[in-house]
Every structure is written in C-alpha cells, then in structure tokens.
Amino acid sequence: MILLDNCPICQDGNLQKKFDCIDHSTSKEKFTIVSCETCEFNFTNPRPENNLLEKYYKSDAYISHTNNTEGLFNWMYHTVRKYAIKTKLNLLKKVSVRKNHLDIGCGTGEFLNACKISGYNTKGIEPSELARKQAINNFNLSVNEKTELDQFKNNEFDSISMWHVLEHVPSLHKTIKGLNRILSDNGKILIAVPNNKSWDAGYYKEYWAGWDVPIHLWHFSQINIEKLFNKYNFNLVVKKPMLFDSFYVSLLSEEFKSGRKKYIKGFTIGLISNIIGMLTNRGHSSTIYVFEKNKAF
Numbered sequence: 001m002i003l004l005d006n007c008p009i010c011q012d013g014n015l016q017k018k019f020d021c022i023d024h025s026t027s028k029e030k031f032t033i034v035s036c037e038t039c040e041f042n043f044t045n046p047r048p049e050n051n052l053l054e055k056y057y058k059s060d061a062y063i064s065h066t067n068n069t070e071g072l073f074n075w076m077y078h079t080v081r082k083y084a085i086k087t088k089l090n091l092l093k094k095v096s097v098r099k100n101h102l103d104i105g106c107g108t109g110e111f112l113n114a115c116k117i118s119g120y121n122t123k124g125i126e127p128s129e130l131a132r133k134q135a136i137n138n139f140n141l142s143v144n145e146k147t148e149l150d151q152f153k154n155n156e157f158d159s160i161s162m163w164h165v166l167e168h169v170p171s172l173h174k175t176i177k178g179l180n181r182i183l184s185d186n187g188k189i190l191i192a193v194p195n196n197k198s199w200d201a202g203y204y205k206e207y208w209a210g211w212d213v214p215i216h217l218w219h220f221s222q223i224n225i226e227k228l229f230n231k232y233n234f235n236l237v238v239k240k241p242m243l244f245d246s247f248y249v250s251l252l253s254e255e256f257k258s259g260r261k262k263y264i265k266g267f268t269i270g271l272i273s274n275i276i277g278m279l280t281n282r283g284h285s286s287t288i289y290v291f292e293k294n295k296a297f
Ligand SMILES: [Zn+2]
Pocket: 007, 008, 009, 010, 011, 012, 036, 037, 038, 039, 040, 041
C-alpha cells in the first residue's frame, strides 16, 4: 500500500480520517478517505500500489455490456451518452477552434470520433485493451496504450480532454506538469470529475458512488481543483455542471446504501442535488472545468 504523509495540493501533513468506504463494484474491500485540515482536499489513503490497482477496475465484460443497445435501461444509457458527447463537443468547439486534440482515457472512442468528424486532428490514450481495440476498429482512430505524456512533443496539442480520468491518475503533479508541457500557449484542458462537496455526496456520505474507492485516488471540490491547476499556471475559464451524473450517481449510491435499486428515491435525490447545485455554491455531483494554459511557465 502507498501511504501519503502530506496533502498533494498544499503539502500540509495534518491529515484527518474522514471515513471508510467499501469498494462496491469489485473487491468489497474497505478503503479510508482522508481530509487535509488546511485545504480540505480529500484522497484515498493508503491506496494500493500502482501495479496492483488494475485488478480493482471493472472487467472487460463491463465494456461489452455497456455497448449492448437492447432493453430500456441500455436504450436510456445510450441516449444519455449521445447527449453527453454532443454537449462535450459543443463545449470543445466553443473554447478551442484550433485543431490538435488529445483525449486521455478515450474508452471506446465515441467522443474522439465525434471530434474527428468535426474536423479536429485527434489522438487518444486508452490503457484498456478491449476498449482501445474497439476505438481503433470501429472508428479508425489513432489510440495509444501508453499513458505517459512524455511520448508527446512540447506544445503538440491545442486542447486536451480528460472525462472522469484525473481522479484515477497516480501522480497529480507529474500529470499536470506534463499537460502543461504538451499544450500550446493558451491551449485548453477540459476535465470532468466528481464533486465531493455536492449535495448528493453529503446526503449519501460513505455510500456516495463518486468515492469509487480505490480506483478514485483523488476527490476534488471546485475550490481545490482550481487551486491545484493554478499552481501549474492554468486559469479556470469555464465551469459546467453535468446534470445527468447526479441521477446516475444517486441511483448507484442508493443501491450501495440499501442493497436495492430504488429508482424514484435515486431520481429524487439527483433532482434535489441539481437544484441545490444551481442555487448555491456547492456545485453539482460532477462538473466539467476548462483550464487555459498561461503563456509563460
Ligand atoms: Zn491540503
């Protein structure tokens, strides 16, 4: 296990245990979330060694299942996914008209393919073999298995997306420094992460699906993700709620808490969270942040 003695954002060593969470998706093992006393950043601590994390990821059968379009639930899943891809693409077009785009953790390639059709020169990174093969075979995309950013040249990309990926990367500092190096001046990075200050996170506490231990190593709020990127000379330029995530996360959390699928309750909590997210500064269950790279670093 890897045990951090300091907060990776503010370096403070005063870490308090928040609570234990169960890995509901795969191992059923228990992991501890700690909170930094100074900046309130939460992270999974201790966590499995990097080479042992792989076994906690959902199996390849999961990917095959989610590409199945039969049944009402799958139909809904695919409709929401289509809408989410369109929303993300519109956001990318709005913030970056320049053309070289990298999608880190591109999965089976649906978003990257939409970028390619819109005229972006695309590259992807995807460590899962089955997902990567689907992206390459279905859409003829350029997707690399290797996750290290040192494979790319300085200023190679005008925009980079990481949809629910940053919370999984073992080294935040190495990754964000690498993102800064491979982005062109004023280049944009689009990041979606769960927000542990959302109302649904507070309601479900240790049962909140957004903790997703141990594969979610870092648990961001709007305040500390901005602080982290400011350290690497990025400015926050856009913040956008992911409204469907509140429902999905609440349905899943409800199941973790009660052991049963409770659609109406999950939907209600998701709805309340979205309304509170709109009316207060707590934010939504998941948020997309767009950071711009400042010129001089
Ligand atoms: Zn801290």
